[in-house]
Amino acid sequence: MxxxxxxxxxxxxxxxxxxxxxxxxxxxxxxxxxxxxxxEVVDGxxxxxxxxxxxxxxxxxxxxKQVYVTWQEDGPAKGVLIGPLKGVGMTIVRTLAGVGEAxxxxxxxxxxxxxxxxxxxxxxxx
Numbered sequence: 001m002x003x004x005x006x007x008x009x010x011x012x013x014x015x016x017x018x019x020x021x022x023x024x025x026x027x028x029x030x031x032x033x034x035x036x037x038x039x040e041v042v043d044g045x046x047x048x049x050x051x052x053x054x055x056x057x058x059x060x061x062x063x064x065k066q067v068y069v070t071w072q073e074d075g076p077a078k079g080v081l082i083g084p085l086k087g088v089g090m091t092i093v094r095t096l097a098g099v100g101e102a103x104x105x106x107x108x109x110x111x112x113x114x115x116x117x118x119x120x121x122x123x124x125x126x
Contacts, residue, residue: 044108047113052102055095055121059098062091062093063091067079101116
């Protein structure tokens with residue numbers, strides 16, 4: 001059991017690191033597919049696919065994140081009572097958005113391969 005948890009943690013950290021570095025390295029000011037080079041389109045597709053896989057794999061992290069954020073913003077009582085509800089909702093939203101992005105990575109929608117949810121990754125600040 002411990003081995004499986006350790007493997008999941010290492011895999012998640014690797015995906016998070018790769019997606020964060022890939023996103024920064026391939027940042028582009030291009031706003032439409034008509035004005036883009038082939039390389040920018042492929043980079044947009046790769047970023048969208050990687051973001052989708054990352055959000056699908058790490059969507060469950062919304063649960064502890066929302067408890068923490070609610071606790072910090074509204075106090076311990078709301079953090080314990082409301083945080084888990086927000087966490088479950090955001091877990092569903094982020095995971096389904098990740099599945100959608102991974103499944104439609106070849107479509108330049110919305111915008112120019114823009115993320116479906118904001119922030120794009122669970123570990124980024126809102």
